[in-house]
Amino acid sequence: xxxxxxxxxxxxxxxxxxxxxxxxxxxxxxxxxxxxxxxxxxxxxxxxxxxxxxxxxxxxxxxxxxxxxxxxxxxxxxxxxxxxxxxxxxxxxxxxxxxxxxxxxxxxxxxxxxxxxxxxxxxxxxxxxxxxxxxxxxxxxxxxxxxxxxxxxxxxxxxxxxxxxxxxxxxxxxxxxxxxxxxxxxxxxxxxxxxxxxxxxxxxxxxxxxxxxxxxx
Numbered sequence: 001x002x003x004x005x006x007x008x009x010x011x012x013x014x015x016x017x018x019x020x021x022x023x024x025x026x027x028x029x030x031x032x033x034x035x036x037x038x039x040x041x042x043x044x045x046x047x048x049x050x051x052x053x054x055x056x057x058x059x060x061x062x063x064x065x066x067x068x069x070x071x072x073x074x075x076x077x078x079x080x081x082x083x084x085x086x087x088x089x090x091x092x093x094x095x096x097x098x099x100x101x102x103x104x105x106x107x108x109x110x111x112x113x114x115x116x117x118x119x120x121x122x123x124x125x126x127x128x129x130x131x132x133x134x135x136x137x138x139x140x141x142x143x144x145x146x147x148x149x150x151x152x153x154x155x156x157x158x159x160x161x162x163x164x165x166x167x168x169x170x171x172x173x174x175x176x177x178x179x180x181x182x183x184x185x186x187x188x189x190x191x192x193x194x195x196x197x198x199x200x201x202x203x204x205x206x207x208x209x210x211x212x213x214x215x216x217x
Contacts, residue, residue, distance in 0.1 A: 025099070030209035033191055042213035044183050047098035048158040048190040051208040055152070055201050066173060075175045079161050084170025094155035097168040098212050153206060158190040165189050187211060 030048075031037050052058070075081075084093045156169040160181050167176040181189040191209070198207055 025212060025214045027210050027212055030187075030191070030211050033195065033209075038187060038191065041187060041211050043187075044214060045187040045190075045211045046160065046214045047212040048187065048194070049094050049098055049155055049210040049212070050158070050194050050197065051153055051155050051206075051210075052197050053152055053201065053204050053206045054154045055204065057201055058197075061200060062172070065176070069176070070173070075166070075177060076162050076164065079159075079166055079168075079175050081168055081175050082170060083173070090155040090170060093170040094157045094168075097157035097159065097170075158193065160186045165193070167193065 025046075026042065027049075028041060030041060080097070082093060082096065084090055154169075154171070156167060158178075159166050159168060160183065163180055163182060165178040165181040165186070167178060169176070178189070178193050194207070194209055198204070
């Protein structure tokens with residue numbers, strides 16, 4: 001049986017307010033990677049979304065990375081992570097990963113394992129999130145593609161949990177740790193990882209970085 005598929009979502013994450021994101025939080029494009037442009041991003045930043053092309057080079061790297069790390073996924077139990085089992089849902093999964101530490105669904109599901117968490121997510125939230133996702137996809141600036149159209153762009157999220165930078169990609173079996181970070185340096189640290197993605201496919205220009213800035217708490 002084929003896995004379910006959703007309409008691809010543009011890099012327009014404003015619909016997450018209906019999922020419980022605080023109105024004082026805001027998403028904004030990162031217009032460049034040099035210090036001057038990064039200084040224009042509102043602080044503090046609690047998550048970074050990266051939209052990038054899934055190429056043969058990336059897929060080869062992904063397979064090598066998973067093989068290397070499969071026996072030693074050193075991940076904090078405080079990291080909230082769900083796997084993507086729905087085609088074209090990476091934008092929504094990325095947004096949920098980005099805002100996970102403050103969302104009400106996290107409070108509901110923290111006590112479960114990853115598999116149990118995703119099951120709960122599917123059972124109780126699948127329908128409402130699907131409707132919201134597809135409504136947002138239909139309202140994008142470009143015409144929504146068909147469900148069967150192949151899309152080779154993918155969203156992932158970077159978050160700071162316990163002073164460590166984690167890459168959360170629903171297509172991977174577990175979060176990827178990228179070393180230490182802090183609230184003050186998180187954006188710059190996440191951007192350094194984004195640069196590695198870009199360097200892997202230097203001929204590609206289809207990269208978008210979005211920062212989630214938050215109020216004080």
